[in-house]
Amino acid sequence: MSLGRMVSQLAGGMFVSIQIFLVTLIFSLPLGMVVAFGRMSKHPLLQGAVKAYISIMRGTPLMLQLMVVYFGPYYLFGIKITNSYRLWAAWIGFVINYAAYFAEIYRSGIQSMPIGQYEAAKMLGYGKARTFFTIILPQVIKRILPSITNEVITLVKDTSLAFTISVLEMFAIAKALASSQTSLLPFAAAGIFYYVFNLVVAVGMEHVEKKLSYYQ
Amino acid sequence: MTLLEMNHVRKSFDGTQVLRDISLSVAQGEIVSVIGPSGSGKSTLLRCATMLETMDSGELIYLGERAAWSDGSGGIVYAPKKKLKKIQENYGLVFQNFNLFPHFSVMKNITDAPISVQKKSREEAYALGRELLKKMGLEDKADAYPFQLSGGQCQRVAIARALALQPKLLFFDEPTSALDPELTGEVLKVIRSLADLHIAMVIVTHEMAFAKDISDRVIFMAEGVIVEEGTPEQVFASANERTRSFLGKYGDMGRG
Ligand SMILES: Nc1ncnc2c1ncn2[C@@H]1O[C@H](COP(=O)(O)OP(=O)(O)OP(=O)(O)O)[C@@H](O)[C@H]1O
Numbered sequence A: 001m002s003l004g005r006m007v008s009q010l011a012g013g014m015f016v017s018i019q020i021f022l023v024t025l026i027f028s029l030p031l032g033m034v035v036a037f038g039r040m041s042k043h044p045l046l047q048g049a050v051k052a053y054i055s056i057m058r059g060t061p062l063m064l065q066l067m068v069v070y071f072g073p074y075y076l077f078g079i080k081i082t083n084s085y086r087l088w089a090a091w092i093g094f095v096i097n098y099a100a101y102f103a104e105i106y107r108s109g110i111q112s113m114p115i116g117q118y119e120a121a122k123m124l125g126y127g128k129a130r131t132f133f134t135i136i137l138p139q140v141i142k143r144i145l146p147s148i149t150n151e152v153i154t155l156v157k158d159t160s161l162a163f164t165i166s167v168l169e170m171f172a173i174a175k176a177l178a179s180s181q182t183s184l185l186p187f188a189a190a191g192i193f194y195y196v197f198n199l200v201v202a203v204g205m206e207h208v209e210k211k212l213s214y215y216q
Numbered sequence B: 001m002t003l004l005e006m007n008h009v010r011k012s013f014d015g016t017q018v019l020r021d022i023s024l025s026v027a028q029g030e031i032v033s034v035i036g037p038s039g040s041g042k043s044t045l046l047r048c049a050t051m052l053e054t055m056d057s058g059e060l061i062y063l064g065e066r067a068a069w070s071d072g073s074g075g076i077v078y079a080p081k082k083k084l085k086k087i088q089e090n091y092g093l094v095f096q097n098f099n100l101f102p103h104f105s106v107m108k109n110i111t112d113a114p115i116s117v118q119k120k121s122r123e124e125a126y127a128l129g130r131e132l133l134k135k136m137g138l139e140d141k142a143d144a145y146p147f148q149l150s151g152g153q154c155q156r157v158a159i160a161r162a163l164a165l166q167p168k169l170l171f172f173d174e175p176t177s178a179l180d181p182e183l184t185g186e187v188l189k190v191i192r193s194l195a196d197l198h199i200a201m202v203i204v205t206h207e208m209a210f211a212k213d214i215s216d217r218v219i220f221m222a223e224g225v226i227v228e229e230g231t232p233e234q235v236f237a238s239a240n241e242r243t244r245s246f247l248g249k250y251g252d253m254g255r256g
């Protein structure tokens, strides 16, 4: 196999990895907020259900969750698993897992806000939604940014778990190439890819943190 | 018309009565100080008046509009949300610890509510904001953030923020007690200067000399009841034993 073909295959894997990464963030970040509100709900049934969901997502391996999402439809309902479902299963598995983690980060951030901010907003006539979106949320984001950064960096590495349901992302391809070519080069390439990816993420998040450092 | 009327207000926390049948009224433009020992229920009274706390029973009326009333079977009814919102426009509150929005500049702290709640134009809100900052002696701080200000400056911004909504009544809950002693003077001076705006003020304070000087009326509270109220001269020269013993703790400032 030529080096060119190897590189193009790895590039394909890279594309899938980045795709999983972006899809996960785009959907789990807002979904996490919804989950956080469910978790903080005064409704005992809703709160209990969300609590159980978060606890399962955080208490079992992501790899296992991916397999359940992928094979579940067949074993539970006898639905035939198509090839195109693979990537969907990865997306779904990642999104529901990360939403649980983000929800807990949001919750701790929201609950750390001093009550005085809500009371001041109320005295100034802000409604509930305006208070949340213009007063509370911006401050919460600043507070939780370091925790979010940690999760995002973990996500970069976690995308490699999609290989367990045979999604051809970076790691799966590197592994296949390494054994067919009996070379460590693909692994080295994969390592460099994840490292650079994380570097970009870290620099990006640092930039956001700087942007938010105009106040204390 | 009476601006604020509170009738037979009661409030308990976990079975402890904090306000026991308090009645109080404030006329337009009137300056009322509320004094009393720690734990007597002064903050709770303000929080009930501003609806940050719901009362257990009693009546709350602004300009003849009922915000809350007893339902006759021991419970309390509050007016519909929309009406409460309207009633709320009559008053503002200045907190002990300012509660400025740290992510907003000074100017934005002052102008955001006029713009987004009252739907004032940006120009109008900023003009008013600049005027208020000038009154507070903070013209040069419009673009600063709260963390860059001293406590006294923060409190003056908080006062400007409350004034920007042009309330008829401004409540203060110990506006200077979170400040270093050398900073209380500047805040008290600013509050004094508001007298000519002819808005009514209800000020909970431990600054006796200030209360005596600025107030039209002084209310002395202890253990959830109003023990005594009257002109500063009356209250500060009171023969009432509880009043005397409280004022005695303030030494010369409380006397004569
Ligand atoms: N949210 C609350 N939950 C339980 N108890 C409360 C609450 N708020 C106030 N209390 C109690 O009610 C009593 C009166 O409190 P309040 O804050 O109104 O007193 P205060 O006169 O403002 O005192 P200070 O001069 O110290 O500010 C106190 O015993 C206080 O512990």
Ligand SMILES: [Mg+2]
Pocket: B042, B043, B044, B173, B174
């Ligand atoms: Mg108090």
